[in-house]
Structures are given as C-alpha cells and as structure tokens.
Amino acid sequence: xxxxxxxxxxxxxxxxxxxxxxxxxxxxxxxxxxxxxxxxxxxxxxxxxxxxxxxxxxxxxxxxxxxxxxxxxxxxxxxxxxxxxxxxxxxxxxxxxxxxxxxxxxxxxxxxxxxxxxxxxxxxxxxxxxxxxxxxxxxxxxxxxxxxxxxxxxxxxxxxxxxxxxxxxxxxxxxxxxxxxxxxxxxxxxxxxxxxxxxxxxxxxxxxxxxxxxxxxxxxxxxxxxxxxxxxxxxxxxxxxxxxxxxxxxxxxxxxxxxxxxxxxxxxxxxxxxxxxxxxxxxxxxxxxxxxxxxxxxxxxxxxxxxxxxxxxxxxxxxxxxxxxxxxxxxxxxxxxxxxxxxxxxxxxxxxxxxxxxxxxxxxxxxxxxxxxxxxxxxxxxxxxxxxxxxxxxxxxxxxxxxxxxxxxxxxxxxxxxxxxxxxxxxxxxxxxxxxxxxxxxxxxxxxxxxxxxxxxxxxxxx
Numbered sequence: 001x002x003x004x005x006x007x008x009x010x011x012x013x014x015x016x017x018x019x020x021x022x023x024x025x026x027x028x029x030x031x032x033x034x035x036x037x038x039x040x041x042x043x044x045x046x047x048x049x050x051x052x053x054x055x056x057x058x059x060x061x062x063x064x065x066x067x068x069x070x071x072x073x074x075x076x077x078x079x080x081x082x083x084x085x086x087x088x089x090x091x092x093x094x095x096x097x098x099x100x101x102x103x104x105x106x107x108x109x110x111x112x113x114x115x116x117x118x119x120x121x122x123x124x125x126x127x128x129x130x131x132x133x134x135x136x137x138x139x140x141x142x143x144x145x146x147x148x149x150x151x152x153x154x155x156x157x158x159x160x161x162x163x164x165x166x167x168x169x170x171x172x173x174x175x176x177x178x179x180x181x182x183x184x185x186x187x188x189x190x191x192x193x194x195x196x197x198x199x200x201x202x203x204x205x206x207x208x209x210x211x212x213x214x215x216x217x218x219x220x221x222x223x224x225x226x227x228x229x230x231x232x233x234x235x236x237x238x239x240x241x242x243x244x245x246x247x248x249x250x251x252x253x254x255x256x257x258x259x260x261x262x263x264x265x266x267x268x269x270x271x272x273x274x275x276x277x278x279x280x281x282x283x284x285x286x287x288x289x290x291x292x293x294x295x296x297x298x299x300x301x302x303x304x305x306x307x308x309x310x311x312x313x314x315x316x317x318x319x320x321x322x323x324x325x326x327x328x329x330x331x332x333x334x335x336x337x338x339x340x341x342x343x344x345x346x347x348x349x350x351x352x353x354x355x356x357x358x359x360x361x362x363x364x365x366x367x368x369x370x371x372x373x374x375x376x377x378x379x380x381x382x383x384x385x386x387x388x389x390x391x392x393x394x395x396x397x398x399x400x401x402x403x404x405x406x407x408x409x410x411x412x413x414x415x416x417x418x419x420x421x422x423x424x425x426x427x428x429x430x431x432x433x434x435x436x437x438x439x440x441x442x443x444x445x446x447x448x449x450x451x452x453x454x455x456x457x458x459x460x461x462x463x
Contacts, residue, residue, distance in 0.1 A: 026162075039165060039177070039179060039217070042165060042215065042217055042218075042219045043165065043167070043177050045219040046150055046167065046213065046215050046219045046221075047117055047167060047175060047177070048116070048117045048118070048148040049091060049092040049093075049147075049148045049149055049150035049213070050089060050090070050091055050092075050117065050150075050167045050168065050175060050212060050213050051089065051090045051091070051092060051099060051114050051115060051116050051117070052087065052088075052089060052090075052114070052115040052169040052174075052175070053087065053088045053089060053090045053099075053101050053105055053106065053112065053113075053114055053124070053138070053169075053211060054085065054086075054087055054112070054113045054114075054115065055085065055086045055087075055088070055105060055106045055109035055111070055112050055113075056083050056085045056086075056109060056110060056111045056112075056113075057083070057108050057109050057110045057111075058083055058110055086105060086106075086109070087105075087169060087172050087208050088101055088102060088105030088106075088168075088169070088208060088209075088210040088211040088212075089101065089105075089167075089168035089169045089208065089209055089210065089211045089212030089213075089225070090105075090114065090138065090211045090212070091150055091211070091212065091213045091221060091224065092147050092148060092149045092150060093149055093150060093152065093221070093247075093251050094149055094251070094255065095146045095147055095148075095149045096139075096141070096143050096146070096147075097139050097140040097141035097143065097145070097147050098127070098137055098138070098139055098251065098254060098255070099114060099124065099137065099138040099139070099140065100135060100136070100137055100138075100211070100224060100247055100250065100251065101135075101136055101138060101210075101211030101224075102134050102135065102136065102210045102211040102224065102226055103129050103130060103131055103133075103134045103135055103136040104134055104210065105136070105210050105211050106126060106129075106136055106138070107129075108406075109126075111123070112124040112125075112126060112138060114138065114140050116147075117175060122140035122141065123140075124138040124139065124140050125138065125139045125140075126138055127139050127254045127259070128250065128253060128254045128258065128259055128260065128261065130250055130260070130261045132193060132194040132195065132261070132389070133193055133194070133195055133242060133246055133250060133261070134193045134226060134242070135224065135242065135246075135247060135250045137250060137251065137254040150213060150215070150219075150220070150221045151219065151220045151221065152220060152221050152244055152247075152248065152251075153215075153216055153218070153220030153221055153222045153244055154222075154244070154245065155199065155222050155223060155243035155244045155245045155246075156243075156245060156317075158182050158185055158199060158216075158222055159182065159185070160181075160182050160183065160184060160185060161181055161182065162181060162182045162216065163179065163180075163181055163216075163217055164179070164180060164181065164182055164201055164203055164214050164215065164216055164217075164222065164223075165177055165178070165179050165203065165213075165214070165215050165216075165217075166178045166179070166180070166201065166203040166204065166205055166209060166212060166213070166214055166225055166239070166241075167212055167213045167215065168205070168208060168209035168210070168211070168212025168213070168225060169208045169209070169212065170204075170205075170206035170207065170208040170209045171206060171207060171208050172208055173208075178203045178204035178205070179203055180201050180202040180203030180204070180237075181201065181202060181203075182199060182200070182201055183200040183201055183202050183237075183238070184199075184200040185199055185200070186198075186320070186324060187199070187200050187240065188320070188321055188323035188324060193226075193242070194326075194391060195242075195246060195323070195326055195327050195330055196323035196326075196327070197243060197246070197323060197324060197326075197327035198226070198240040198241060198242065198243070199214065199222070199223045199240065199241040199242075199243055200238065200239070200240055201214065201239050201240075201241060202237040202238070202239070203239060204235040204237075204239075205225050205228050205235055205239035206228065206235050209225045209228075209239075210225060210226060210227070211224060211225070211226075212224070212225045213225070214241040221244050221247075222241075222243070222244050223241030223242055223243055223244055223247075224241055224242045224244070224247055225239060225240075225241045226240055226241055226242050227239070227240045228240070243327075245331045246327065246330070246331055248331070249261060249262075249263060249330070249331055249333075252333075262334060262357050263330045263334075263357070264299070264329055264330065264332050264334060264338070264355040264356060264357070265298070265299060265356065265357055265358035265384065265385075265388055266298070266299060266300050266329055266353065267294065267295040267297075267298020267299050267300045267301060267358070267384070267394075268291050268292075268293065268294045268295065268298065268300040268301075268305055269291075269292045269293045269294075269393065269394070270289040270290065270291060270292060270311070270322045270325060270326070271289070271290050271292050271322055272286075272289065272290070272321040272322040272323070273286040273287060273288055273289070273290055273310070273321070274286060277290065281310060281343070282346065286321075287312070287318075287319070287320055287321070288310045288311055288312050288319055288320075288321070288343070289310070289311040289319050289321060289322040289324070289325040290308075290309075290310050290311075290322075291305055291306065291307055291308060291309040291310070291311065291342075292307065293307055293394075294306065294307055295384070295394045298384070299353050299354045299355075299356055300353060302354065303337075303340070303351045303352055303353040303354065304349075304351050305340075305342065305351060305353070306344070308344070309342040309343070309344050309349075310342060310343040310344075311325055311340055311341075311342050312341045312342060312343055312348070313340070313341045314328045314329060314338055314339070314340050314341075315328075315332075315338055315339050316339075332355050333355065334355050334356060334357065335355060335356075336355055337352040337353060337354055337355060338352070338353045338355055339351075339352055340352075340353055357385070358383075358384040358385040358387075358388045359383065359384050359385060360383055360384075360385040360386075361381060361382070361383030361384075361385070361386075362381060362383075363380040363381055363383065363386065364380065364381050364431065364432045364433070365378060365379070365380040365402060365432070366378070366379060366380075366432050366436060367379075367403075367405070368410070368435070368436070368439055370436070370439040370440045371442070372409075372424075372439040372446060373409060373410065373413050373415075373446050373448055373461040374409075374410050374415065374421070374424075374435070374439055374448070375408060375409035375410055376404060376405035376407075376408020376409055376410040376411060377401050377403070377404050377405075377408070377410035377415050378401070378402050378403035378404070378405075379399045379400065379401055379402065379421065379432050379435060380399065380400055380402045380432065381399055381400075381431055381432055382396060382397070382398065382399065382400055382420070386400055386402075390402070390417070390418045391418070392418070392420065393454065396420050396451060397420075397422065397428075397430070398420040398421050398422040398423075398429050398430070398450075398451065399420070399421050399429055399430075399431065399432050399434075399435055400418070400419070400420050400421075401415055401416065401417055401418065401419040401420070401421065402417060403417055404416065404417060413461065415450075416452070418452070418453075419450045419451070419452050420450060420451040420452075421435060421448065421449075421450055422449045422450060422451055422456065423447075423448075423449040424438045424439065424446065424447070424448055424449075425438060425443065425446060425447050426447065444462070445460060445461070445462060446460065446461040446462075447459075447460050447461075448461065
C-alpha cells in the first residue's frame with residue numbers, strides 16, 4: 001500500500017510541470033493531500049438557498065356515464081375529487097424571497113408550498129411562469145424577512161470538464177448533493193423547451209431534482225437542473241440544466257413586476273444550415289443561422305437583415321445553429337443594440353439590431369363557452385408579440401388557441417395551445433369576436449379549419 005501511494009505521488013509530480021496550473025486557474029492535483037479536498041465548504045455556503053417545492057392540484061375523476069341525464073337522475077352524484085401532488089426543487093435568488101424553479105414543477109397547481117433547509121414551510125405565490133424556458137418564479141414571505149440567496153454565476157464561462165454540484169430533492173428524500181463534471185455545453189437538440197441551449201452534466205439528477213441548483217466550485221449558480229435522459233426513470237449520467245444566463249432575464253422580469261418575461265424580438269424567421277446548404281454557400285462545415293424571411297418594420301428589417309443572410313456571430317460569440325442564436329439573442333438585455341456579423345454574397349457584413357420587445361396588439365382573450373367543438377378553448381387575437389410567444393409564422397391569419405381547459409370538449413377533440421383557428425363553417429376568422437359570433441349559432445355539423453405547425457387541417461365534427 002505504501003509503495004502504491006509513493007508511485008501515485010511520483011506520477012502526479014511528473015505530470016505537475018506539464019499539466020499543473022493553467023492560465024485560467026484550473027489545476028490538476030499534485031499531491032495525495034490535494035486528493036482529500038472536500039466540497040463541504042461549497043455545500044455549506046449554498047445549501048440553505050436550495051429549497052423543496054411541493055405543488056398540488058385538485059382534479060375530478062369523472063365517470064363518463066354522468067354525461068347521461070338518465071344515469072344522473074337514478075344514480076345522482078358527481079365525479080370524485082382527487083389531489084394530485086408533484087415535487088421538485090427551487091433556488092432562492094433574491095433575499096426578499098424570490099425563488100426560481102421549473103415551470104413544469106408547478107404547472108396547473110392550485111397550491112404551492114416551499115420547504116426551506118431549516119424545515120420551515122411557506123405558502124408560495126406564483127409571480128411569473130414562462131413556458132418557453134420552462135422557468136417559473138415564486139415568492140415567499142412578506143418582503144421584510146431576508147432569506148439566504150445564492151450568487152449568480154456566468155454560464156458562458158463553463159468549460160467541458162469543470163466540476164459542478166447538483167443540489168435538490170430527488171425522489172422526495174430530502175436535500176441531496178451530487179457531484180460530477182460538465183459533460184457538454186450548448187446542447188441544442190434536446191427538445192425540452194423553446195430555447196434549446198443546455199448544460200449537460202453527469203452529476204446525478206433524478207425525479208425531484210427539477211428546479212434545483214447546479215453550482216460551480218465557487219458556490220455560484222450556473223444552471224437550473226431541468227431534465228434527464230433515462231431509460232429506467234433514474235439517473236444514467238446524462239442530465240440537462242438551463243444556463244443561468246437564461247435565468248437572469250426571467251429573474252429581472254419578476255423583479256421588475258412583470259408577469260411575463262420581456263425579451264428582445266428579432267422579427268425574422270431563421271433556419272439551421274444543413275450540409276447541403278453549407279455546400280451551396282461554399283462553407284467548410286454547416287454552421288450559422290440562415291435567414292428565411294424578415295418581418296417588415298421589425299428590428300431585423302430596420303437593421304438591414306435580409307432573406308438569405310447567414311448569421312455567423314452575435315456580439316463576438318459564434319453562432320453554430322439557429323438554436324444557438326435564439327438563445328444568445330433572447331438573453332440580451334433590452335435597450336441598446338446587438339452587433340451581428342452576417343455572410344452575404346460571400347462577404348461579411350456587420351449589422352446592429354435594436355434590442356426591443358415585440359409590439360403587443362389587443363389580445364382580447366376569451367374562453368369559448370358556446371356548445372361547439374371549441375368549447376373550453378381560450379383564444380386570442382394574433383400580434384407580433386403573440387406570434388413570437390407561440391412560435392407562429394408572422395404571416396398567420398386567424399385567432400390563436402392560447403390555452404385549453406382540462407377535460408373540456410376542445411381538449412377531448414384534440415385542440416392544442418398554438419393552433420390557429422382560420423375558419424369555422426367556411427367563415428373566415430379574423431378576430432376573437434368573429435369566432436364567438438360563429439360558434440354561438442347552433443348547427444348540426446361543424447367544419448373547423450386550423451393551422452398547426454405550418455400545416456392546414458380541416459376537420460368535420462357532429463353537432
């Protein structure tokens with residue numbers, strides 16, 4: 001055993017001059033003593049800022065026979081109510097009591113509770129929910145009590161191989177710490193949220209860790225643990241976290257009193273570069289984001305962006321694909337301009353894009369209550385802001401479905417958030433008022449035409 005220790009020390013001492021201190025401060029252990037270093041000081045500093053989140057909602061187990069008035073007359077009664085519970089984690093990001101968690105942890109909840117590391121429990125108020133990033137902000141306390149908050153780091157400085165800690169409440173067993181390394185950065189083909197730009201780590205992340213903290217060895221928050229890739233339901237060493245630089249914008253919107261996240265609007269449709277497109281453009285490899293179309297009078301149009309331009313970088317950061325640009329642009333602070341380099345006709349052009357929000361029109365949100373296939377659907381008028389929120393084409397016409405009530409006729413018939421109602425019974429729909437007027441007319445057959453993910457679908461329903 002002594003010989004083995006001496007051999008290990010000799011190997012480390014030989015490697016030390018070659019791979020010891022790097023210019024950025026990272027270091028390879030150079031002695032057995034350094035191998036006994038502990039993460040305990042980091043955990044002690046940040047653990048009190050990581051909380052458990054409990055969400056509950058009441059659902060009705062409805063017997064389908066209850067729709068029959070004869071059955072109700074003889075047997076009476078209604079559906080049984082059942083409480084569905086979910087658990088997750090959260091991170092205190094502001095000493096006044098602001099907590100960031102995943103939106104999917106509290107989605108649809110009637111009640112949200114937060115348990116601190118010191119065992120205290122609080123009723124939480126939902127300040128903001130952002131389905132596009134799968135983030136939500138909660139508030140606990142009365143604003144006067146000060147809570148232990150975590151320091152925010154910079155996810156852009158993370159490198160593959162950096163050691164990170166994941167802190168959360170896996171399987172509801174209580175606060176748990178795991179460690180690992182950053183396995184990859186800028187993962188863009190995950191399909192979890194609208195903004196495909198994740199930190200991948202092999203730190204053990206399991207159900208219940210969602211919304212918890214991914215921290216660096218300086219005790220700074222670098223990501224919000226969100227999802228795992230698993231065939232068994234448990235950790236298999238492939239976990240994904242939302243970068244803290246995306247989280248910053250959500251926190252800023254909540255601190256500013258907004259119930260929605262305010263992000264810059266580009267006003268252009270982009271697509272990723274395929275190998276075939278790259279060959280046509282004379283590129284050595286597929287890279288960048290190709291501009292497919294530009295909305296007139298949008299920030300992109302005013303900056304001079306044109307269809308066919310290939311976006312190569314934004315504020316000096318390379319753009320590998322469309323998802324990378326979407327993330328980089330969405331994390332910019334409103335006001336000022338983003339400096340974009342595009343490839344146009346084989347030459348580089350530099351453009352300054354204003355960082356401003358999409359114009360909001362009169363949404364006039366209404367929930368359809370008339371007996372029709374759309375009963376229970378919440379619809380709104382289209383606008384650049386709503387198009388951007390729902391990822392709709394700016395040329396879309398009609399009214400958008402922005403929500404569908406659980407158990408409603410609309411949900412049972414398959415209508416989804418993001419559908420655009422174009423026509424009902426061959427009547428073109430331009431506003432929510434048009435739709436309300438058409439569905440109020442009793443008919444025996446309904447012909448509904450919608451646009452879904454760029455495809456027009458027409459379906460006939462019985463009255």
